[in-house]
Amino acid sequence: MVNLIICEFEKMKRQKIIPVIIALSTFFPLLVAGSIKLGMNGDESIRYLRMKFDFSYTMMFGYGMIFFEPFLLGILGTLLFFKERDADTFKNIKTVPVSTEKLILSKLVVLLIYSVVYSLINMLFLIFFTFLLHAGEPYDLLFKFMYSVILGVGICIASLPIIVLLIYFNKSYMISIIFAFFYCIFNWCIVGAASTDGIVPKVMNFFPVVCVMNWISGQLVDNIIRDNVSEEARALFASSFHTVCLLGVTTIVCLVLIFRFYKKWTR
Amino acid sequence: MDYFAIETKNITKIYDEQICVSNLNMHVRRGTIYGLLGRNGAGKTTTMKMLLNLIEPTRGKILFSGKSLHENAKKILPHVGSMIESPGFYPNLTGTENLKIFARLRKIRNTEVIKSALELVGLSFEDKKLYSQYSLGMKQRLAIALAIMHNPDILILDEPINGLDPIGIAEVREFLRMLCKENGKTILISSHILSEIAMLADDIGIIEHGVLLEEGTIKDLEQKSNKHICFKVSNPEYASRLLSANFGISEWKVEDTGELVVSQSDLFMPDIIRTFVQEDIDVYKASICEETLEEYFKRITGGKGIG
Numbered sequence: 001m002v003n004l005i006i007c008e009f010e011k012m013k014r015q016k017i018i019p020v021i022i023a024l025s026t027f028f029p030l031l032v033a034g035s036i037k038l039g040m041n042g043d044e045s046i047r048y049l050r051m052k053f054d055f056s057y058t059m060m061f062g063y064g065m066i067f068f069e070p071f072l073l074g075i076l077g078t079l080l081f082f083k084e085r086d087a088d089t090f091k092n093i094k095t096v097p098v099s100t101e102k103l104i105l106s107k108l109v110v111l112l113i114y115s116v117v118y119s120l121i122n123m124l125f126l127i128f129f130t131f132l133l134h135a136g137e138p139y140d141l142l143f144k145f146m147y148s149v150i151l152g153v154g155i156c157i158a159s160l161p162i163i164v165l166l167i168y169f170n171k172s173y174m175i176s177i178i179f180a181f182f183y184c185i186f187n188w189c190i191v192g193a194a195s196t197d198g199i200v201p202k203v204m205n206f207f208p209v210v211c212v213m214n215w216i217s218g219q220l221v222d223n224i225i226r227d228n229v230s231e232e233a234r235a236l237f238a239s240s241f242h243t244v245c246l247l248g249v250t251t252i253v254c255l256v257l258i259f260r261f262y263k264k265w266t267r
Numbered sequence: 268m269d270y271f272a273i274e275t276k277n278i279t280k281i282y283d284e285q286i287c288v289s290n291l292n293m294h295v296r297r298g299t300i301y302g303l304l305g306r307n308g309a310g311k312t313t314t315m316k317m318l319l320n321l322i323e324p325t326r327g328k329i330l331f332s333g334k335s336l337h338e339n340a341k342k343i344l345p346h347v348g349s350m351i352e353s354p355g356f357y358p359n360l361t362g363t364e365n366l367k368i369f370a371r372l373r374k375i376r377n378t379e380v381i382k383s384a385l386e387l388v389g390l391s392f393e394d395k396k397l398y399s400q401y402s403l404g405m406k407q408r409l410a411i412a413l414a415i416m417h418n419p420d421i422l423i424l425d426e427p428i429n430g431l432d433p434i435g436i437a438e439v440r441e442f443l444r445m446l447c448k449e450n451g452k453t454i455l456i457s458s459h460i461l462s463e464i465a466m467l468a469d470d471i472g473i474i475e476h477g478v479l480l481e482e483g484t485i486k487d488l489e490q491k492s493n494k495h496i497c498f499k500v501s502n503p504e505y506a507s508r509l510l511s512a513n514f515g516i517s518e519w520k521v522e523d524t525g526e527l528v529v530s531q532s533d534l535f536m537p538d539i540i541r542t543f544v545q546e547d548i549d550v551y552k553a554s555i556c557e558e559t560l561e562e563y564f565k566r567i568t569g570g571k572g573i574g
Binding site: 003004006007010011013014015083087088089090091092093094095096097098 | 316319321341344347351352355356358359360367368371372413
């Protein structure tokens with residue numbers, strides 16, 4: 001299995017996705033740190049600066065990761081899962097022999113690694129830009145890095161439905177990118193509907209990406225400096241039990257479907 | 268040790284309602300080159316895909332050294348090298364990088380193995396050219412390198428000389444012969460080019476519409492091919508009547524060219540020629556004609572020629 005994972009990374013050599021991921025990892029932290037800097041009132045107190053950093057941190061989660069990362073993982077998933085189809089290498093792999101299940105799992109592990117790495121790079125760049133622009137004071141970094149890793153894992157699992165769709169439709173790269181884009185828009189819509197009381201919070205938390213977002217918001221709210229968290233906002237937070245169960249079910253259902261569809265077109 | 272390295276028992280492959288391979292019984296002797304000969308679409312690739320466990324036979328059994336492929340695929344396939352249809356590699360990697368990936372999957376740590384496989388097919392280990400920039404011949408060579416890289420006992424090669432230039436074809440032929448004769452490898456090779464198979468193979472199987480029509484050594488097939496006596500005479504009609512009356516020959520025909528062709532080849536020719544001369548028939552030519560492998564192929568497949 002380790003060999004398969006290493007091979008998946010080697011197959012990505014000379015593909016522009018890696019520089020793209022790094023470039024995108026810098027975009028949201030820069031945007032967030034810049035906007036925080038513009039909104040600062042000149043208060044130099046430690047509490048204020050730390051609160052601003054916490055604000056940057058949660059904003060980066062919201063925009064850079066929860067809504068953008070599924071899109072990025074969709075593109076990456078397309079590259080990973082269409083690789084054998086486009087290069088016509090299934091026959092070489094199957095005659096080694098490598099089972100289709102192991103091949104799929106190795107690709108998903110690579111996707112997970114990329115997700116966590118993207119999450120961590122985002123965090124690193126946020127610290128960097130916060131220092132550079134003096135847009136707050138980074139603190140409690142171990143805790144924040146830990147949640148970045150957890151979020152990377154959570155968002156990767158929550159993005160599996162895109163991978164199912166990509167494999168099911170087995171179309172071009174462009175169609176796959178459109179699918180990934182619409183999945184992100186769909187999640188935005190769910191959040192938007194909740195804010196206008198269109199859907200009750202409990203229903204909203206049955207959508208994996210939104211659930212991860214609401215769970216992590218609940219986890220962070222007691223550990224960062226935030227003023228004025230309303231009771232309505234607290235009602236949106238998903239419990240750990242609910243989140244673990246939902247992500248567990250998502251993983252199982254998506255794995256079954258991915259195995260089924262992938263085997264169908266590699267037969 | 269089993270006499271046959273590969274043996275199939277009534278393997279059949281049906282897609283929807285189309286029968287691609289029907290009750291195929293193939294016998295590949297250990298340490299020999301077996302040529303599977305057939306036109307495009309005859310069922311060669313489907314057969315090879317079944318032998319490599321890439322597709323499941325609808326019916327029948329495949330045995331490698333007497334062991335069922337279906338039950339022992341994980342043990343059997345690591346000892347098989349293959350090349351099926353067109354070469355398939357990652358276009359963004361060099362040839363060496365591509366082979367390194369498959370070497371890793373096969374748990375081969377020694378890069379010397381890759382180097383020697385590439386050198387054997389005339390490719391460079393240090394070459395920085397990406398696979399997407401390879402010519403068809405180079406792609407084909409890389410596919411052969413992949414097939415032999417792990418030193419397999421059995422090679423299954425589907426049309427390996429496609430895209431190669433005449434020198435490349437000769438090199439591959441020599442190389443496969445060397446692998447078989449000096450290293451004792453068993454090679455199953457498919458082709459639609461009869462001359463190639465005839466030059467290379469010890470045994471031949473002829474497949475048409477998914478059915479294995481003939482199987483045997485080159486000598487067997489040559490013996491099975493038709494022989495006949497051919498006369499060019501001044502009066503073929505009278506000559507044929509003489510053949511019937513004096514020699515009891517019933518199977519003869521006069522060709523459009525005026526040649527008299529007698530199906531029996533075991534007749535004593537001087538007697539026939541003497542009779543013709545005595546009856547004032549001029550004899551311009553008298554010879555025993557043998558069917559070529561191509562004519563034999565045409566006859567048993569009931570159609571056009573090949574390659």
